[in-house]
Amino acid sequence: MKSKRLIIILTVVVILLLIPFIAMQFTNEVDWKISDFVIMGVLLLGTGLLCEIVMRKVKGSNSRIIICLGILLSLFLIWVELAVGILGTPFAGS
Known part of the structure; x- marks a missing residue:
């Protein structure tokens, strides 16, 4: 049961990161760098694991x-x- 929830968390993180990745294929409005994906992946995974x-x-x-x-x-x-x-x-680069 515990490992099943971990798999669900990982799956949700991947699906959420696929949204901007797919959007980048169709529009120039979404312009994520690899660092954006890494930072958001860490934030999402960290949030999921903290809630777990x-x-x-x-x-x-x-x-x-x-x-x-x-x-x-x-x-x-x-x-x-x-x-x-x-x-x-300064965290946001402003």
């Missing part, structure tokens, strides 16, 4: 939900900052 650790270690279902939502919010904020630099940090 929370699911295994945290007992209360409310606590699991809150912690996983916090992890997902962190992923979203990092993604937005890297994409458009909404916070204006």
